[in-house]
Amino acid sequence: MNNKEEFFKKIKNNIERDGFHITVVQTSENPRFAYTIGNLEKLQFELILAGNENYLYEDILRIFNSIVPKLSKDINTNEFSLDVNGLGIFRLKQIHDSWSKLMMLGVYDYYKVEGFRAYQILPDNKHYTLDIPDMSIEWNANNIIWRWLDDKIKWNLDVPQDSQIVTEVQVLFGEKITEITRWEENEWEGFTQNGEDVDKDNLRVIPIATLLGIDSSLEPILSLGIEKGLWREDENSEWKSWD
Incomplete structure (x- = not known):
């Protein structure tokens, strides 16, 4: 079994057990981000949380596991708000598909789709950090924080890429x-x-x-x-x- 087959098997098992899978991506060039795979089946959309490096790994999992059970496919996402004890109040905002194409590759690979709807999980002002991108507008390379999502862009800082x-x-x-x-x-x-x-x-x-x-x-x-x-x-x- 190759790595992709193992990855798909893990996703399938997590969806069957928990209802969805959470992929957490940490690189040395971009802030950490995490997204779901599996909500497309029951909600017709997926979720992503980008940046917010103030939260620990365990916090990220708790945020997703608190929010997803409160959602349904006919929910008014514009009015959604949820207080996750100790971590803040969260809302949802639909993202531009240019972000999903760079960040949510697991969804495309697993479902073999050309596109899908996704929402960014955003915290309240008290927990809003400067590494959080506005994913409702089209991604562009002018934002140095998230420029390196595109692996075709050559690293141009005069330090090692894993700095x-x-x-x-x-x-x-x-x-x-x-x-x-x-x-x-x-x-x-x-x-x-x-x-x-x-x-x-x-x-x-x-x-x-x-x-x-x-x-x-x-x-x-x-x-x-x-x-x-x-x-x-x-x-x-x-x-x-x-x-």
Whole structure:
């Protein structure tokens, strides 16, 4: 049995057991995203949650498993709202098919369809992070955070393609990094405060392109040497070397 056959078997088993399958995709270039396979049969649409790296893997599963049982094929998605305890209030918004063609390949492969309806799961303002795309409008390559969904686009950042940064979840909500260090060719750490004071539960690992898409003032970090660092007083201050 090849990998695709094994994948389809797993999907089929999950649909038979749970009603749907959840695919979670994590790459080093794009934020994590997750989508369903199997709702097309009973709901006539699928769901996707993109970005929101503030949520942990277990949170993502709980969001899907809370929302799907509340849906029906004749539901008014424009009026849908659900409070998932501790994670926020979620609504649905129909996505442009350009996104599904780049992100929801498992649905196309499993059902052998040329197109289908899909809705993006969106959180309330309190939980809305800057890595969340507006999937209701056509995808385009101008958004550095999600540009790399298209594997035909050549990586043009002067760092390895698998470059990532360890940072605080607050950065995803717009707080500015004030100190940053490059530890390896493809690894940085950046914090809004003294790194020793950071709550470990608030740490997240995100792609370097995501970070630059959130805050373009961080571009100088791309030319940092290994074990070199930068700091600034605040978001309006110039970067200074640790040396």
